[in-house]
Amino acid sequence: GRRNQGLIQIRVSYAGDAVSGLEVSGHAGLGEPGADPLCAGVSVLSDNLAASIETLIGAPVECQARNGYMKIRVLDGVQDPGVQLLFASALLGFSILEGQFPGRIQIESDGPQRGG
Numbered sequence: 728g729r730r731n732q733g734l735i736q737i738r739v740s741y742a743g744d745a746v747s748g749l750e751v752s753g754h755a756g757l758g759e760p761g762a763d764p765l766c767a768g769v770s771v772l773s774d775n776l777a778a779s780i781e782t783l784i785g786a787p788v789e790c791q792a793r794n795g796y797m798k799i800r801v802l803d804g805v806q807d808p809g810v811q812l813l814f815a816s817a818l819l820g821f822s823i824l825e826g827q828f829p830g831r832i833q834i835e836s837d838g839p840q841r842g843g
Contacts, residue, residue, distance in 0.1 A: 732756060735769055737821055737834045739814075740800070744839040746814040748800035749773075755831050765828045769821070773797050776817040784809040 733756025740748045751773055755765035777788050777799045786804035791797065801810055818834070825832045 733831065735765065735832045737769075737832065739818065739834065739836040741837060741839050742805045745805045745811055746818075747805045748798065749776075749814075749817075750799075751797045752795060754795050755828065757828070757831065765824060765831055768824050769832070770797075772817050772820045772824075773799060776813055779813050780810055784813070786810055 733754045735751065735753045735755050738750040738752075739746055740750070751769060755763050755769075757763045757765050777790050780786050780799075780801060781788050784804065784807055786807060787802040789798075789800045789802055804810055821832065821834055825834065
């Protein structure tokens with residue numbers, strides 16, 4: 728029988744109107760662990776996002792990763808245009824994967840937090 732269709736969920740968080748982090752959870756279920764093309768693509772984009780923000784921008788990043796879960800949060804410098812560009816680039820990559828693997832990846836946002 729077919730395995731249950733897996734789903735990777737990406738939740739985008741904001742600080743004010745700037746993206747401040749994202750959470751990736753779930754499994755695509757498209758292959759054996761370690762050989763799943765969608766999981767691999769999502770992992771590379773997530774790892775590269777965290778490394779790029781730290782290395783290229785110099786902003787501190789908190790990373791939590793365990794099996795099937797990753798959280799990236801920028802601790803300082805969220806408003807930096809470079810940080811926002813890197814988040815936009817990663818989200819573009821995720822949406823490309825969403826087009827290649829319909830129904831297997833879901834991008835959610837808690838929306839820009841205005842006022843307060």
